[in-house]
Amino acid sequence: MGVGNRMKKQGPPGPLDESLVTRKRKDAPAAPVEEKKRRRKGGLNANKSVLGNGTGNAKLDKKAKVAVVKENGRKKVKKVVEPEPMLEDDDSLGDDEDGIDDPDVMEDVLEGVGAGKMDILGSDSDDSEPELDDDEFLDSDPDVAAGMWSDEDDSDDAEERLTAANIVGLSEKKDWQKAIEDAEAQAELAESAMTTNVAGDRPKILGDDEDAGTKGPLEPPSLQLLRTRITDTIRVLDDFSNLAEGRSRTEYTSQLIKDICAYYGYSEFLATKLFNLFPPREAFAFFEANETPRPVVIRTNTLRTHRRELAQTLINRGVQLEPVGKWSKVGLQIFESQVPLGATPEYLAGHYILQAASSFLPVMALAPQENERVLDMAAAPGGKTTHIAALMKNTGCIFANDSNKSRAKGLIGNIHRLGCKNTIVCNYSALEFPKVMGGFDRVLLDAPCSGTGVIAKDASVKTNKTEQDFLRLPHLQKQLILAAIDSVDHASKTGGYIVYSTCSVTVEENEQVVQYALNKRPNVKLVETGLSFGKEGFTSIQGKVFHPSMKLTRRYYPHAYNVDGFFVAKFKKTGLTPANAVGAKSDGGKEKVSTTEEEFVDKTPVTEDGTMEDDFGGWDESEDEKYIERARKSQLRRKGKDPKSYGRPKGEKNGDAAKVNRVEPAEAADQAADPKLSKPKVKKTKGDDPKAATKATGSELMPTKAMSVDLEVAKKVDGSESKPKKTKVKESKTTVEVNASKSKPARTVTEITKTITTVNGKDSKPEKIKIKKSKKQGGVPI
Numbered sequence: 001m002g003v004g005n006r007m008k009k010q011g012p013p014g015p016l017d018e019s020l021v022t023r024k025r026k027d028a029p030a031a032p033v034e035e036k037k038r039r040r041k042g043g044l045n046a047n048k049s050v051l052g053n054g055t056g057n058a059k060l061d062k063k064a065k066v067a068v069v070k071e072n073g074r075k076k077v078k079k080v081v082e083p084e085p086m087l088e089d090d091d092s093l094g095d096d097e098d099g100i101d102d103p104d105v106m107e108d109v110l111e112g113v114g115a116g117k118m119d120i121l122g123s124d125s126d127d128s129e130p131e132l133d134d135d136e137f138l139d140s141d142p143d144v145a146a147g148m149w150s151d152e153d154d155s156d157d158a159e160e161r162l163t164a165a166n167i168v169g170l171s172e173k174k175d176w177q178k179a180i181e182d183a184e185a186q187a188e189l190a191e192s193a194m195t196t197n198v199a200g201d202r203p204k205i206l207g208d209d210e211d212a213g214t215k216g217p218l219e220p221p222s223l224q225l226l227r228t229r230i231t232d233t234i235r236v237l238d239d240f241s242n243l244a245e246g247r248s249r250t251e252y253t254s255q256l257i258k259d260i261c262a263y264y265g266y267s268e269f270l271a272t273k274l275f276n277l278f279p280p281r282e283a284f285a286f287f288e289a290n291e292t293p294r295p296v297v298i299r300t301n302t303l304r305t306h307r308r309e310l311a312q313t314l315i316n317r318g319v320q321l322e323p324v325g326k327w328s329k330v331g332l333q334i335f336e337s338q339v340p341l342g343a344t345p346e347y348l349a350g351h352y353i354l355q356a357a358s359s360f361l362p363v364m365a366l367a368p369q370e371n372e373r374v375l376d377m378a379a380a381p382g383g384k385t386t387h388i389a390a391l392m393k394n395t396g397c398i399f400a401n402d403s404n405k406s407r408a409k410g411l412i413g414n415i416h417r418l419g420c421k422n423t424i425v426c427n428y429s430a431l432e433f434p435k436v437m438g439g440f441d442r443v444l445l446d447a448p449c450s451g452t453g454v455i456a457k458d459a460s461v462k463t464n465k466t467e468q469d470f471l472r473l474p475h476l477q478k479q480l481i482l483a484a485i486d487s488v489d490h491a492s493k494t495g496g497y498i499v500y501s502t503c504s505v506t507v508e509e510n511e512q513v514v515q516y517a518l519n520k521r522p523n524v525k526l527v528e529t530g531l532s533f534g535k536e537g538f539t540s541i542q543g544k545v546f547h548p549s550m551k552l553t554r555r556y557y558p559h560a561y562n563v564d565g566f567f568v569a570k571f572k573k574t575g576l577t578p579a580n581a582v583g584a585k586s587d588g589g590k591e592k593v594s595t596t597e598e599e600f601v602d603k604t605p606v607t608e609d610g611t612m613e614d615d616f617g618g619w620d621e622s623e624d625e626k627y628i629e630r631a632r633k634s635q636l637r638r639k640g641k642d643p644k645s646y647g648r649p650k651g652e653k654n655g656d657a658a659k660v661n662r663v664e665p666a667e668a669a670d671q672a673a674d675p676k677l678s679k680p681k682v683k684k685t686k687g688d689d690p691k692a693a694t695k696a697t698g699s700e701l702m703p704t705k706a707m708s709v710d711l712e713v714a715k716k717v718d719g720s721e722s723k724p725k726k727t728k729v730k731e732s733k734t735t736v737e738v739n740a741s742k743s744k745p746a747r748t749v750t751e752i753t754k755t756i757t758t759v760n761g762k763d764s765k766p767e768k769i770k771i772k773k774s775k776k777q778g779g780v781p782i
């Protein structure tokens with residue numbers, strides 16, 4: 001099982017300096033460790049002797065060592081773990097198949113530790129008073145630290161009061177203990193693997209060919225053997241050509257998944273879904289990590305205090321703590337506490353909030369600025385809202401929304417306790433936005449999700465999530481993400497960003513939702529999250545292909561970073577939402593968002609500039625021109641005029657009419673940005689004024705080609721011989737959705753009826769013109 005993850009550091013593991021490691025190993029008098037080992041029955045040495053018993057598994061020997069080294073004149077205890085995979089007896093094993101010790105994982109992590117990247121998050125720590133530098137915690141007096149090394153029992157730790165002066169010593173001691181625990185756990189694993197493989201190096205997992213169908217696979221006699229078979233199967237899958245015994249990979253994989261279900265208690269449906277996210281060895285590490293709780297973390301509320309101050313106060317109360325990692329300047333990891341953390345005077349005074357470290361990430365990615373307008377669409381119980389308020393230093397305005405009223409009460413409680421004064425709580429379904437309000441500088445959508453990233457916290461997820469959930473939730477998430485995008489002001493001077501996050505690791509709730517948003521909103525693109533660690537989102541997995549920019553999204557796993565599983569994506573909105581876009585709130589939000597199964601796995605590639613390769617939005621130019629022309633002719637006919645000889649401007653050819661006042665999307669965006677540009681072109685009539693609509697709904701409308709039809713018609717009437725003084729155009733719209741079939745995407749046929757009344761002119765009789773529009777709704781069927 002796990003090896004004290006609560007004690008493990010969160011975030012990217014510290015960099016491993018190989019040269020240093022070698023030197024340390026050479027120089028290291030490993031005395032303290034030997035001491036400890038002697039006291040532990042079945043400890044490192046004992047296990048080593050078992051491992052060296054000539055069973056042919058010499059490489060199962062553990063590689064974890066602990067050494068005391070002198071670094072810059074300071075004594076430090078370092079764990080030296082060679083990244084050799086557990087139970088590995090084949091050097092050819094791909095690195096990428098490794099789990100926790102996966103060198104690739106490390107590399108990925110190390111790449112992300114670039115110091116410069118966090119600069120973007122400067123506001124995170126930009127308090128009026130200087131924040132406590134992490135180094136101040138870590139660089140305490142070496143002598144004090146040295147004095148901390150004692151051979152006393154672990155139970156003594158609780159009595160050792162942690163002070164700012166001795167914090168380094170204690171945390172290093174923890175590292176030291178953790179290293180031993182790690183080593184012992186690895187040894188335990190290795191030992192257990194060997195007990196069933198004494199017959200040889202080739203693990204026997206599935207029955208012999210001749211037994212197949214009669215005996216079936218080995219019945220697991222105990223949890224111990226089950227675990228051994230899991231690790232054996234992983235070995236086989238890692239080195240299939242050498243270790244497989246005439247069975248297919250699929251057979252081994254399905255046996256492995258069955259064993260994982262039996263051992264960890266997952267439904268086969270969920271175990272398969274999660275297993276498929278990783279190479280087998282990493283999947284094992286993931287399932288393992290879900291068995292141990294993540295560290296307790298508190299976030300300093302910088303509206304009320306500073307991390308250094310808070311740390312000192314809590315230390316004085318008997319709390320053992322440490323900064324959560326270099327990546328956060330407000331997090332404190334709690335190792336032990338003499339007092340209930342949810343009831344200290346500091347807690348009640350709002351100096352901190354208990355919050356999982358991974359929950360910091362979406363807010364750091366959002367990077368709210370002072371004086372902005374921010375929407376937190378699904379905010380309860382407010383961990384992220386209050387973090388946003390702190391980063392904004394109580395300036396600007398946050399709308400914290402949650403559809404669940406009772407949860408919203410908890411949100412209000414936290415907002416009060418933490419002293420957020422720039423926050424308004426509302427209780428709408430987030431689907432109502434931007435009808436409720438729009439034009440935000442930034443929107444956070446921390447979406448409701450299946451919680452597959454927090455199984456360590458809520459084990460019920462292992463069995464209570466069904467296939468239905470993975471249809472229902474992504475459907476909601478897709479609707480919500482469009483609402484989030486539509487609620488942002490693309491022209492915001494300081495922002496124009498949307499962050500989408502979930503505490504789930506499934507592709508359906510993450511990459512597929514983001515891809516859906518990219519497909520349906522060509523006016524957004526993915527941008528860097530600014531987070532210094534995290535694995536890249538998938539650009540392809542299990543036959544699904546996503547836009548290359550998906551690698552800008554970030555995935556967090558418990559086994560890789562010792563944080564809850566999380567997903568973070570950041571979008572920049574680059575233009576207005578097309579009024580004809582799916583779910584655009586131009587009609588008051590009544591338009592149905594189509595998330596048919598065809599769209600569920602959306603493989604439609606999107607080009608670099610964000611435009612879809614298929615006909616997004618479905619404006620068929622030639623088709624519409626036909627209708628416009630027909631409308632023009634019948635209008636003239638009704639007036640008793642010959643459409644062939646009348647009303648066509650000089651030089652205009654057939655079909656050019658609609659182009660006269662057409663507002664192309666790009667042009668429309670420019671016009672919106674520059675009101676001077678847009679004024680002369682748009683004839684405002686009630687119900688047609690895009691700005692009026694914007695005011696009414698808080699939304700925004702792009703004057704689309706439908707609008708250009710109005711302008712054209714209005715112009716013709718104005719320009720006719722009757723010379724009316726005023727023209728009124730009334731519009732009514734009927735939308736019929738024609739269902740999609742497997743082979744054909746859905747189409748929406750919209751009938752727009754225009755009633756044109758000329759006032760004070762000869763022709764005062766209202767005229768009706770019907771315009772039919774048809775657009776494709778879905779993506780490419782699979």
Ligand SMILES: C[S@@+](CC[C@H](N)C(=O)[O-])C[C@H]1O[C@@H](n2cnc3c(N)ncnc32)[C@H](O)[C@@H]1O
Nearest residue numbers: 378379380381382383384403404429430446448
């Ligand atoms: C992951 S939790 C949010 C956690 C919160 N952001 C925090 O940091 O404390 C998801 C929230 O979404 C809310 N929710 C679910 N459906 C919603 C909807 N349609 N509109 C708004 N909120 C919704 C749930 O009530 C729940 O509080």
